[in-house]
Amino acid sequence: MQCLRCRFEDTRVIDTRLGGDGFSIKRRRVCNSCGFRFSTLETPVREEITVEKRDGRIEEFDRQKIFTSLRAALKKGDHQRERMETLVNNVVARLLNGGRKRLTSAEIGTVVLDVLKNFDELAYLRYLTVHQSFINLEDFKAQILRNETNT
Ligand SMILES: [Zn+2]
Known part of the structure; x- marks a missing residue:
């Protein structure tokens, strides 16, 4: 510049x-x-994605919600802001890469879990505990297996 x-x-x-x-x-x-x-x-350009909640409601995709849930899992002060930023960017990039315009909240949770798993095991377990009710664990396990065969 x-x-x-x-x-x-x-x-x-x-x-x-x-x-x-x-x-x-x-x-x-x-x-x-x-x-x-x-x-x-x-500031990021707003992503044109909608999210289907478990009860069927449709919401606009909100990056801030991912940030908030990640911060809760990582606990305040555990991590540098730059690392948080990288983490949120990783999640959003993975969600956008699919090229889909609508995602379910469970799919988003699955991606967050997968990113956390490689980043911080404790935070991963905290997130899993809080969100396990709406994440389909069978889907998640299947995704982990796919990732492991791909790497
Ligand atoms: Zn100058």
Whole structure:
């Protein structure tokens, strides 16, 4: 990104933070030519996905809910914000990769579990305990088996 003051093309990121809402990213930059410092705010474009709840209601996909459930599983302070950000991004990327416009809450839970499993075993178990009522464990086991044969 260009420097706001001298328009020099080479600026460097000196700090990256997750915004308080959990899904925006604030970067502090410095110009490599004149040393001017400024901030940028990066927010995701809204994903055009709907979620089918267990009771049949349809909701808009909400990245914040994934962030909140992950944070509850990981417990506050256990993990760096940057790592949380990476984790949420992994989940959303996997959900978007399928190219589908509608997902069930159980499918989302399954992806979250799978990402957590490779990240933090305790958090994985916490998430499983909280959400096991709506996650179809047979589906989940089948998915794990598929992943293990693929790697
Ligand atoms: Zn500059």
